Amino acid sequence: MxxxxxxxxxxxxxxxxxxxxxxxxxxxxxxxxxxxxxxxxxxxxxxxxxxxxxxxxxxxxxxxxxxxxxxxxxxxxxxxxxxxxxxxxxxxxxxxxxxxxxxxxxxxPRWLDEAQEAWAAVESLPELRAVVPVWRRPWMVLGRDTFAGDVLARLGVVNVYAGHTERYPRIPLDELRASGAEAVVLPDEPYRFTADDGPEAFPGLPAALVDGRYLTWYGPSLVRAPAMLGAALSGARRAAPGTADPAR
Known part of the structure; x- marks a missing residue:
């Protein structure tokens, strides 16, 4: 074929x-x-x-x-x-x-079984209210009905804009800052957010920088995605006000 x-x-x-x-x-x-x-x-x-x-x-x-x-x-x-x-x-x-x-x-393939097993083993985590930008200039975030949003939800992330009418809404930065989020999740694709490009726009909010392949790709990366995303989110979860450290 x-x-x-x-x-x-x-x-x-x-x-x-x-x-x-x-x-x-x-x-x-x-x-x-x-x-x-x-x-x-x-x-x-x-x-x-x-x-x-x-x-x-x-x-x-x-x-x-x-x-x-x-x-x-x-x-x-x-x-x-x-x-x-x-x-x-x-x-x-x-x-x-x-x-x-x-x-x-x-x-x-065996890796598909392993991916399903890895996600089935994910334990319940404390909720973390977050905004999830996917672009800047203009700012765009995850809205409703997205693969990445579902992936994060299974890891305890409550997407502030999950109920928006659009899947990838454009939201002014001042509204994002006033959204009531406890953290900001910044993937490196489609926009390449980095430690020097993204977190500074959200002063006072802990930022989780995540590998976009583990967040948005559906394939063999799903085997390691729960562990890799969980590790990236752990620091923001510990620093967020009002959230418990699951390791305690």
């Missing part, structure tokens, strides 16, 4: 499970390192002609990552496109099995 993936996290999932299956990936597909497949453009602007020239048996896409006009063009040219939807952790597990087992005709 020849597969083209337009989704970085699904690229990693397929490549780890069946090396050599992928013939085309996007410019943003950074994992696994040394991936040997043709680059066919970005997630939002793939070279449709280049994808078709690879004669794929299946094109893997995502309703949020990829644009419908590009997917329509691929379908109209005869490509079989499998479009995923991932708005929560349970849905991610189902879609990963659909992509790998149904879409790519592979055996269910």
């Amino acid at each position: 020849r597969v083209v993936s337009l989704v970085p996290s699904l690229t990693e999932a397929i490549a780890v499970t069946a090396p050599g299956l992928l013939v085309g990936v996007t410019d943003w597909c950074s994992r696994p390192p040394g991936l040997d497949a043709r680059r066919i453009g970005g997630t939002k602007n793939p070279d449709v002609a280049a994808v078709l020239a690879l004669r794929p048996d299946r094109v893997i896409a995502n309703e949020e990552e990829n644009r419908e006009p590009d997917l329509t063009a691929l379908r109209e040219a005869g490509a079989e496109v499998l479009v995923t939807e991932v708005r929560g952790l349970d849905q991610a597990f189902r879609e990963l099995e659909r992509v790998l087992v149904t879409g790519c005709a592979l055996a269910r």
Whole structure:
């Protein structure tokens, strides 16, 4: 089978499970390192002609990552496109099995079982009210119905904007500061927040800098995500007013 993936996290999932299956990936597909497949453009602007020239048996896409006009063009040219939807952790597990087992005709990988086991073992943690920016200039945060929001909720993070009407609302900084949050969670993607770029905008709030791959990618990274995110959140949880230290 020849597969083209337009989704970085699904690229990693397929490549780890069946090396050599992928013939085309996007410019943003950074994992696994040394991936040997043709680059066919970005997630939002793939070279449709280049994808078709690879004669794929299946094109893997995502309703949020990829644009419908590009997917329509691929379908109209005869490509079989499998479009995923991932708005929560349970849905991610189902879609990963659909992509790998149904879409790519592979055996269910052991890492997928390990990921589900790792998340099933997560213990209840004290609640931590937080804002979760994903961009600045303008400031954008996690709102309702997002995969990252569900991941954080399972680790005890109460997203202040989880009830917003938009999934990624633009919120002025003064409103974020006045939101009643006890902490700010800052991932390094899609905007690359760092210790020197992000925390200074929220004086008085403890900041948790998290690896965006563990927060937003659905694939083999889910095996280690509970431990890695939990460790990153622990400092902010200890420093937040009114929250208990779970280690005590």
